[in-house]
Amino acid sequence: MHSFGYRANALLTFSVTILALMCAIASLSDNLNSPSPTAQLQVLNINWFQKKSDGDDEVSMSLNVSANLESLFTWNTKQVFVFVAAEYDTPKNSLNQVSLWDGIILSKEQAKFSIHTTNKYRFIDEGSNLRGKEFNLTMHWHVMPKTGKMSANKLVMTGYRLPVAYR
Ligand SMILES: *[C@@H]1O[C@H](CO)[C@@H](O)[C@H](O)[C@H]1NC(C)=O
Numbered sequence: 001m002h003s004f005g006y007r008a009n010a011l012l013t014f015s016v017t018i019l020a021l022m023c024a025i026a027s028l029s030d031n032l033n034s035p036s037p038t039a040q041l042q043v044l045n046i047n048w049f050q051k052k053s054d055g056d057d058e059v060s061m062s063l064n065v066s067a068n069l070e071s072l073f074t075w076n077t078k079q080v081f082v083f084v085a086a087e088y089d090t091p092k093n094s095l096n097q098v099s100l101w102d103g104i105i106l107s108k109e110q111a112k113f114s115i116h117t118t119n120k121y122r123f124i125d126e127g128s129n130l131r132g133k134e135f136n137l138t139m140h141w142h143v144m145p146k147t148g149k150m151s152a153n154k155l156v157m158t159g160y161r162l163p164v165a166y167r
């Protein structure tokens with residue numbers, strides 16, 4: 001016959017084993033991973049800003065895109081697609097989103113970067129809405145896992161403004 005102490009001890013051992021197993025599963029699980037990417041998006045220069053002959057506004061800018069996306073990389077991360085967009089509203093659309101730069105990150109070693117670039121895709125507004133326009137710069141990412149569902153999220157940086165006059 002086992003004493004109460006023995007039973008309690010056996011129960012405790014069992015619980016600790018279960019707990020250790022749960023911790024192992026948790027540390028392997030992507031769902032419980034809460035990544036905390038950071039980014040700094042800076043407009044270094046407005047290179048030019050004009051109304052095209054068709055009446056649409058177009059702007060060219062130099063950007064500093066810095067980010068630390070290392071926490072998106074787990075054992076289950078295949079690659080991360082990242083893009084930077086300018087977002088603004090116009091009388092016609094409450095959200096206009098223009099992709100300015102994008103990239104594919106293949107490893108944790110590449111996930112911390114700082115690049116100086118002009119907009120890779122043209123920043124054109126369908127109309128002449130950009131003078132003095134306030135806009136946000138957003139960094140979006142799509143995490144493509146080895147197994148399971150793709151996930152996406154973004155960081156929003158507010159308080160940017162285009163020049164009031166063409167140049
Ligand atoms: C870009 O931003 C990063 C982080 O804010 C900063 O360390 C770096 O000096 C900047 N580079 C340029 C060219 O402004």
Ligand SMILES: *[C@@H]1O[C@H](CO)[C@@H](O)[C@H](O)[C@H]1NC(C)=O
Nearest residue numbers: 087088089134135136156158
């Ligand atoms: C910029 O982002 C803020 C916070 O998400 C939002 O409230 C605001 O409407 C956005 N501004 C524009 C111009 O999209």
